[in-house]
Amino acid sequence: MTHTPRDRSQCCQTIATIVISGLSFLLLIQSASPTFALGGAKKSIDGHVVDKEGNGVGGVMVSAIDAEQRKWTSVFTDPNGRFSIEGLRDVPHSLRTRLMGMTDQWLSDVKIGGPAIQIQSEPATGRDLELQRTADSAFSMLAFEHPRDRLNFKMMCSYCHQIGTLGFRTPEEPVDWQTMIRRMDGFGGLYPHTQSTIVQRLMETYKDDAVNRWPAFDPPPPPTGASAAATITMWELDEPLEGSFHDLEIGVDGRVYAVNISKHRMIALDPKTGKQTPYPFPARTYAPHSIETANDGSLWTTMCASGQMVRFDIATEQFEIHSSAEAPKRRGNYPHTLRINPQDPQGLIWYTDAGTNSCFSIHPQTHVVKEYKLLSAGQAVGAGRGEARGVTPYGIDYSPVDGMIWYSKLNANRIGRIDPNAQDGDVKEWNPPFRGPRRLHVAPDGMVWVPGFGSGVFASFNPSTEIWTVYELPNAENQIPYALNVDKEGIVWICGTGNDTINRFDPTSETLTEIRLPTRVSYTREIEFDDEGNVWTSTSGPARHMERGVGAVIKITLPKSLPTEGSIRLRPKTYQGSHEIGNLATAPHVNRPSANAALLAKIDQRTLTKSYLSQPHQQYVDAKMTTLPEPKRSRIGSLWNEFRQSHPQRQRDGEMFVKILDHVATETASPDQPRRFIKKWQHHYFGNAAERLVGRDIEAGKRVFEQATCSRCHAIAGEGSKYGPDLTEVTKRFTGSKLLQQMVNPSTEIHQEFQTQQILLSDGRLLTGLVTEQNDTQLTLIPNLLKPEKSVVVPIAEIEHRQIAKVSSMPVGLLDTFTQQEILDLLAYLQSKHEVQQ
Numbered sequence: 127m128t129h130t131p132r133d134r135s136q137c138c139q140t141i142a143t144i145v146i147s148g149l150s151f152l153l154l155i156q157s158a159s160p161t162f163a164l165g166g167a168k169k170s171i172d173g174h175v176v177d178k179e180g181n182g183v184g185g186v187m188v189s190a191i192d193a194e195q196r197k198w199t200s201v202f203t204d205p206n207g208r209f210s211i212e213g214l215r216d217v218p219h220s221l222r223t224r225l226m227g228m229t230d231q232w233l234s235d236v237k238i239g240g241p242a243i244q245i246q247s248e249p250a251t252g253r254d255l256e257l258q259r260t261a262d263s264a265f266s267m268l269a270f271e272h273p274r275d276r277l278n279f280k281m282m283c284s285y286c287h288q289i290g291t292l293g294f295r296t297p298e299e300p301v302d303w304q305t306m307i308r309r310m311d312g313f314g315g316l317y318p319h320t321q322s323t324i325v326q327r328l329m330e331t332y333k334d335d336a337v338n339r340w341p342a343f344d345p346p347p348p349p350t351g352a353s354a355a356a357t358i359t360m361w362e363l364d365e366p367l368e369g370s371f372h373d374l375e376i377g378v379d380g381r382v383y384a385v386n387i388s389k390h391r392m393i394a395l396d397p398k399t400g401k402q403t404p405y406p407f408p409a410r411t412y413a414p415h416s417i418e419t420a421n422d423g424s425l426w427t428t429m430c431a432s433g434q435m436v437r438f439d440i441a442t443e444q445f446e447i448h449s450s451a452e453a454p455k456r457r458g459n460y461p462h463t464l465r466i467n468p469q470d471p472q473g474l475i476w477y478t479d480a481g482t483n484s485c486f487s488i489h490p491q492t493h494v495v496k497e498y499k500l501l502s503a504g505q506a507v508g509a510g511r512g513e514a515r516g517v518t519p520y521g522i523d524y525s526p527v528d529g530m531i532w533y534s535k536l537n538a539n540r541i542g543r544i545d546p547n548a549q550d551g552d553v554k555e556w557n558p559p560f561r562g563p564r565r566l567h568v569a570p571d572g573m574v575w576v577p578g579f580g581s582g583v584f585a586s587f588n589p590s591t592e593i594w595t596v597y598e599l600p601n602a603e604n605q606i607p608y609a610l611n612v613d614k615e616g617i618v619w620i621c622g623t624g625n626d627t628i629n630r631f632d633p634t635s636e637t638l639t640e641i642r643l644p645t646r647v648s649y650t651r652e653i654e655f656d657d658e659g660n661v662w663t664s665t666s667g668p669a670r671h672m673e674r675g676v677g678a679v680i681k682i683t684l685p686k687s688l689p690t691e692g693s694i695r696l697r698p699k700t701y702q703g704s705h706e707i708g709n710l711a712t713a714p715h716v717n718r719p720s721a722n723a724a725l726l727a728k729i730d731q732r733t734l735t736k737s738y739l740s741q742p743h744q745q746y747v748d749a750k751m752t753t754l755p756e757p758k759r760s761r762i763g764s765l766w767n768e769f770r771q772s773h774p775q776r777q778r779d780g781e782m783f784v785k786i787l788d789h790v791a792t793e794t795a796s797p798d799q800p801r802r803f804i805k806k807w808q809h810h811y812f813g814n815a816a817e818r819l820v821g822r823d824i825e826a827g828k829r830v831f832e833q834a835t836c837s838r839c840h841a842i843a844g845e846g847s848k849y850g851p852d853l854t855e856v857t858k859r860f861t862g863s864k865l866l867q868q869m870v871n872p873s874t875e876i877h878q879e880f881q882t883q884q885i886l887l888s889d890g891r892l893l894t895g896l897v898t899e900q901n902d903t904q905l906t907l908i909p910n911l912l913k914p915e916k917s918v919v920v921p922i923a924e925i926e927h928r929q930i931a932k933v934s935s936m937p938v939g940l941l942d943t944f945t946q947q948e949i950l951d952l953l954a955y956l957q958s959k960h961e962v963q964q
């Protein structure tokens with residue numbers, strides 16, 4: 127037996143479960159008990175889950191898996207441990223049982239309508255138990271000095287993935303965490319004091335054996351009653367390690383359309399046949415985000431990275447592309463969420479743009495775009511205290527009562543309302559008494575329901591009384607409810623984005639029912655309903671963080687009448703619209719020590735220059751800013767933020783800003799100053815600059831080669847590391863833009879001798895890495911090139927399947943913290959070696 131150095135790799139689990147039919151299980155398959163021996167006609171799988179003593183175990187999720195359709199049908203056992211899974215195709219299924227606190231049991235080749243099956247469950251301990259920990263618990267292990275810092279971290283780091291899960295814990299060396307976090311904090315929103323300590327703290331909490339020091343996972347009690355009443359159908363979609371679905375929509379053709387934001391395609395799933403059809407979005411449209419059905423039955427999608435609105439005609443399967451901005455602008459900034467009021471005779475498509483302080487509508491026939499300017503600082507009801515500077519129009523919906531358009535502003539911490547009948551929209555905004563209003567919805571009775579992503583709450587806002595009613599989710603401080611939706615009956619459905627659940631809230635009884643989803647790391651962002659009242663969602667985030675390495679579309683079906691037991695009663699808190707809480711409701715402002723306190727004190731001593739005193743403040747600032755390169759501008763931003771946080775009483779001190787500006791303008795960069803994200807570079811952003819390298823700074827390029835860690839894997843002219851190809855050789859094949867493309871997108875073309883291999887072992891483990899040696903009996907593989915000493919020897923006899931991965935083992939994003947100038951210098955350096963050689 128060989129061991130992967132990190133056998134907690136997410137892929138291992140994925141494959142282990144895919145190859146189940148080839149494995150044998152420690153299961154007791156007993157003959158039918160008389161009560162379950164039904165006639166052959168019944169299309170169900172029935173059984174009984176028992177513990178060691180033979181007592182039934184309730185609340186166990188039992189899933190029947192139809193491998194061909196990639197479809198999972200899951201039910202929960204009743205209090206006696208009995209289950210019956212109906213509506214299955216007449217093909218052999220695999221069966222999985224799951225209950226937190228118990229190990230999963232797997233059975234293969236289970237026949238439909240066969241005798242009832244008895245499955246014995248075993249308590250989970252040690253690593254098995256640890257694997258079941260939900261992200262909200264893993265996140266709670268990360269300590270913060272102050273709730274305010276926790277809020278900030280949640281807002282900045284958990285809107286793409288859960289924190290603390292197995293996949294999240296994969297970086298190894300400090301440098302890997304560092305690279306990762308710099309890439310992630312591209313939006314630069316972490317407080318400076320958090321930025322300077324976070325790598326250390328993430329490592330202390332999550333790296334390697336840090337997990338062994340956590341208190342053992344304490345599994346929540348098994349679901350009962352209403353929380354164990356659902357049938358959950360799940361279809362895994364798209365390619366392994368690529369499938370990840372931001373939003374979904376039920377089309378008028380009955381198919382479910384889910385958008386893959388990073389692969390620029392949507393997958394249409396026919397739930398009846400399980401057939402999946404991929405539709406790539408047209409060329410030059412990027413990042414499909416949100417998808418809705420327009421009143422003519424076509425589907426509209428916001429293309430957030432390319433600033434367009436795309437229409438898809440279901441009947442002809444044709445796409446149309448429109449700018450999301452008002453003419454003559456040719457593209458919008460970041461069209462985000464869209465909604466269409468089915469009662470609107472014009473059928474306008476309404477959407478937010480997260481990069482502009484505006485909402486928009488586009489006419490479905492004339493394609494005329496209308497922009498509604500939203501309010502700015504200090505203009506909201508209840509605004510003022512702790513208002514954030516970011517704006518970020520976000521969720522949007524229409525009121526079925528009066529057709530008003532409601533939206534949220536994530537970072538400004540507002541919700542707002544547009545009157546579509548007023549010329550300028552007669553915009554009004556309110557500040558919720560919690561942090562992070564994300565994707566809101568208006569209920570059939572006109573109440574506006576809003577999830578509080580940062581605070582772990584959800585709330586209703588009554589437009590006529592302006593009263594907020596706020597409910598905390600259980601374990602609120604570690605929850606991140608991304609979206610909610612309200613069904614025809616007025617039931618509110620809330621994403622349990624941080625703990626792999628969907629929550630049902632009945633506003634009349636104020637009870638919350640938590641419904642567990644079938645797989646771990648199910649990051650949900652949207653909830654939809656079909657005509658029969660079923661609830662739909664999709665799972666997103668990095669596919670390789672997900673339990674099975676691929677995302678899914680999920681349908682939840684509840685029985686007509688729901689057991690009264692199994693839900694919890696929530697206690698509301700109410701606030702007037704003009705409340706004094708501010709958006710830092712759960713976190714009062716404090717003076718805190720600043721990492722650059724000494725430097726800021728020195729800067730404060732500076733005298734203001736004559737040229738500043740002789741002109742208007744803003745004019746000076748604007749003129750000076752335009753002369754500075756981007757890294758300096760962001761350094762000014764972070765010093766200023768730090769100053770404001772350490773001197774709350776001097777918050778509007780414009781002169782201090784100018785002193786910081788002047789200081790940074792003349793400061794020479796210190797080499798150990800942390801690098802900040804600049805851009806997710808693509809080679810075409812450089813135009814043909816990459817072809818004109820004459821006169822570039824070769825020495826500076828050499829420094830980038832070191833700083834960007836290239837030298838850890840590559841040799842130049844035969845000197846240095848050999849985990850990647852010798853770059854002097856490479857520059858004989860690629861130069862200029864082509865070479866740049868290989869650097870920013872290593873998977874474009876993978877060097878023959880350095881292909882990553884995926885090796886599936888007969889015990890179900892999947893190893894991925896570079897094969898460095900091989901003979902007739904064994905091969906040596908390095909899973910992580912940044913950690914070459916951790917190689918694995920694999921006996922050839924244990925290899926079940928072996929394939930070349932389509933992904934390069936060179937990390938992506940290495941150059942994202944470097945400027946265009948630095949990258950061009952690096953190119954020049956690489957090519958200079960080649961020229962010297964010849």
Ligand code: HEC
Binds near residue numbers: 285286294296316
């Ligand atoms: C805009 C989306 C986004 C945000 C915001 C984000 N991440 Fe990530 N993160 C990703 C993606 C995508 C991956 C998967 C790895 C990859 O694609 O390289 C990832 C992976 C990770 C990993 C695991 C490493 C791995 O190899 O998968 C860590 C650790 C991490 N992120 C930390 C953070 C921290 C800390 C923050 C906040 C500063 C953050 N992330 C914010 C998108 C994001």
Ligand code: HEC
Binds near residue numbers: 865911941
């Ligand atoms: C962790 C190891 C690692 C690091 C760090 C790394 N590379 Fe690579 N690189 C590789 C491997 C392995 C390949 C071969 C696979 C491929 O072609 O994608 C490669 C391929 C390349 C290629 C394409 C070669 C070809 O023939 O297709 C270029 C160019 C390149 N790297 C440049 C760089 C530069 C510049 C940096 C620093 C910004 C860098 N690499 C950092 C491992 C690394």
